[in-house]
Amino acid sequence: MNNKIQIARLLRKNQTKAEKKLWSHLRNRKLKNLKFRRQHPIKSYIVDFFCVEYGIIIELDGEYHKQINQAEKDRRRDIHLQSLGYKILRFENRMVFENVDIVFQYIIAAKEKQESYASERKEHLKKHSENTKKHLTPSLTLSRGSSITVLSTKILSPSQKELFLHSGLGLVEYNALDIEFLDVPIPNNFQNYIFTSKNAVKAFLKYSKKLDMSECNAFCVGEKTKAVLEENGLKIIATTENALDLGDFIIKKHQNEKFLFLCGNLRREELPNILSKNNVRYTEVKIYKTHLIPRRFDRVFNGILFFSPSGIKSYIQENSISKSLAFCIGNTTATEAKKYTDQIIIANKPTIENLLVQAIKYFKKHD
Known part of the structure; x- marks a missing residue:
């Protein structure tokens, strides 16, 4: 018998209290009809919980994982598994006992992010492609x-x-890349919003549900960004192909107004530079994080x-x-x-x- 399978079986018989607790919520498709396996071998690893259909991996970390050497091993392992298309969710053991509803929310959000993975998996299974042996890469x-x-x-x-x-x-x-939406405070005293990507729009919509979108003026980059904004009721004032052109438009037409610029942690400098240089009042909020x-x-x-x-x-x-x-x-x-x-x-x-x-x-x- 494969050594990894033997180890996985042994781990199933010796689950931690946190693993037993979470498994009681996941087994038999109890959460959103998602089928999870516990202590599942993937490549050279054994993951705590794995949803095959959506490629979601859940890891529960005790104190041992906080040690510097182990934290670095976990980071490298996560990068490898992410490169194969899997979504990694890590939680401290205490979250299962103290905030299990939050754990559920992250799992459900991961399912939505992995829809393309699930579609591709079905396609591969249907065609019996040889590539299924490579974990759907x-x-x-x-x-x-x-x-x-x-x-x-x-x-x-x-x-x-x-x-x-x-x-x-x-x-x-x-x-x-992997995009992480950040649950940060969004000021509600602005009427003009700058969006340079769809990710910024998605994060904004997720965390600004109490805002009256019809009162929001949007200045955006890209037709697809514009389409998402329009679908959600925002008024489009300007759409350009790049950030520099958007900055030029704001300077010429709206220089005396104030703006909320919603962006990611790796946003470029061109737009902030041109706004600052021309004394346009704006507040910047980093609303999502891009992970390489x-x-x-x-x-x-x-x-x-x-x-x-x-x-x-x-x-x-x-x-x-x-x-x-x-x-x-x-x-x-x-x-x-x-x-x-x-x-x-x-x-x-x-x-x-x-x-x-x-x-x-x-x-x-x-x-």
């Missing part, structure tokens, strides 16, 4: 004879993936799809771009890519679909 193509393979630094939606795969090109995808998830690839891809400067920073930590063609969703992303390569193609419009079309057209033309 996809390497797909509808044309087995294609020698061209493109890497996407984010997991694509089923419709986006279908668009790409029907071209006959090979596709490998993974998430180079570096992953090493022992191969060279014909092309790499980049969707943000942060995605490039994540990829470059373990790999080189120099021998691949970099497809960038916009000029800001391309500026970051130029630090490492001069082989760059920029999407005509800053959308994922347009970026995919650019890659398909290029390789069809040069195949």
